[in-house]
Amino acid sequence: MKYETNSITLESTDTYFASADRSDISHIRSLNTLVESTPYIKNLIDAMPFVVVILNSNRQIVAANQKVCSLLGVDIEDALGKRPGELIGCIHADDGPNGCGTEAHCRVCGAVNAILDSMNSNNKVTEECRVTLHNGSSLDWEVTTSSLAIEGHSLICMGVQDISHQKRRNSLERTFFHDIINQLGAITGFVRIMADEHIESEELEEIKMLTDELLEEVQSQRNLTLAENGDLVPKLEPVEIKLLLERLVQLYQSHPVAKGRTIRISVPDKLILRTDAQLLKRVLANMIKNALEASSQGQTVTASCDCIDGLVSICVHNAAVIPQDVQLQIFNRSFSTKDGLGRGVGTYSIKLLGEKYLKGDVSFTSNAETGTIFSITLPLHTD
Template identity: 40%
Template sequence: MTEPDSFFASPERTPTEGIAPQAQALGEARFCLDILNFVPTPMMVLNENRQMLAANQALLTMFEELGLAPVPGMRPGEALGCVYSATMPAGCGTSEYCQECGACQAILEAEKGQTCRRECRLTFRVGEVLRAAELEVTASPLDVQGKRYTILSLLDVSHQKRRQALERIFFHDLMNSAFIVSGYASLLGSLDKEHARLGIQRILQAAQRLIEEIQIQRDLLSAEQGDLQPVTEPVHPEEALRQVAADYLSSPLAQGLTLDVQPVAELPALTTDRLLLRRVLSNMVKNALEASAEGETVAMGVRPIDSEVEFWVHNSGSIPRNQQLQVFQRSFSTKDRNRGLGTYSMKLLAENYLSGRVAFESTPEEGTTFRLRIPFQAPPPSGVERPAAS
């Protein structure tokens, strides 16, 4: 079966030699570009094929700060380094992933004569480094000398989204653990010795979850800022997998479910960051447990593949296709608003810090399997050392 030229927007492009005359014609309307340069929000002007003809000073500054070097004729995703912009030969706007892109949706509405505002979760690369941003995009039609253009504004709301996610973590996850600590502590004086011992154990577990959640958020912030330094050491793959499984055996998430660690022959030790590996594996298992119904089994295993090792976690549920296209985007979640850091952090930590990659497949017939593949021997670390746990 032949793959289509586009899964969403038109694949047609203005040839390179046609971009300069269009940009020149637009530049003759100096008042328009002068007004754009007074606006502090990054903005670009697109032609009928969604290709960039001009950018205001705010956008040029943003490109410079990110280390990007776009040229006229690029589409927005290509200029911003979107990881999906080169998925199809025709570029930005034509892949299956672009169906869920707020920027592309807004541009297509503007081409119909309507001003449209959407949220765009952008995953992009600067060099080999994976990064993410949440943008509020607004696309509006612009008529200049009888010619129709589209103005696209890009307001970065990443800090607002991050604050919302941290508020959710603080008010929900951390408060739940704090209530457990407080509840058991208030009962200790009235319990017999055996129940008091159990209460102390519950307090310690809840306190440990509090500490781990704070450490996870601290490390994730450091990872996004490029300040996280992997601390490599020998790690036995099957041991790492079993430790993560053991962490969840007593978790409420695993109640009514079976955690099945598949047997594996002894493998050579990895040289990797033990804590970051555990974070990624833990998120893989947590997602599978949350997606499973009572009585179902979550299976997990590890196997060597040439010079790499592959960890995998499987559950019988499936992810709808429109959600699959957004799984690794920051702030996207299949659960509720202001979450979505789990799968994003898996990809961020695996690609930027473990020299690996995370992928998944999901169908109603086969269920869902997430896979983490990393090299047996990590490359030499660089950067700033990870803060020690306090």
């Protein structure tokens, strides 16, 4: 698609970035009439739950969906002919010699760059855009643009989603995890110093174990947050499966959920897997905890491991049977059979961490003959 104005253009060369040319208001209104009279376009953009505007080749608004008008409290007539930054009140729109897109800061504006990229490539383009408004507030946008042709007119459809809340949350989470891990690291260090100085007692050993486990738990929560955001980078290292499972058994034997229940492991000696130890521990810990919660007092939870043809399969078994309607939702985020907020991430995290980041295969079976078995199968050697 070749972009041509197909309009009366008021020419101006004053710009620090994008073209300063503008179409006159009569042509803008004619394009608005064209879009409004094309039902599938109007109905489609009005169905979108986020801001959508249609721009001409001079980046001016020729149509907008109902979300724009309700969000900004304007009529479509107020938006026609303006560029996006001018409509929302970007602080740089008035600083440029010819409005939005012509100021020096516009060179790094995700919205302007997305529009121009779609014009040049005819492709869908997605960019992040940080906007400061005249009222002092700041917004983080995700802008998606795509070329659109109606009766020979080359237009751009631009969708805008406000990701400010997500950005703020990510920033707060990074700060929280950074600070609390530093504090826990300091506490753990002092406990280890006391242990190294031969101040021996059962209580000190218990404190040492609990601080180590608390630090790992916080790190695991941070890893899950990173994983959901797509930012987690696994740290591969040799992991002896038997030692890892023995440590988990030691952890859960004193946990209230294991009261009256037995945990047994059946794993070959010296079976070493190259993987991320912390992520695998998180996956197996969730499997064991879920199995204990599902078991009745007097029952046994078994963790076993086999290595066949270069694949390591680690399984956790309990005698209970998962109801069919629960099985159909078992890996869905936020689904839980337990009441309360913050539930429903255990089996979800098993699947997410086990498959996306450990490159394994996570599955389960549950029936009256065999009970319930959760398993993760991993390559013995990972490049």
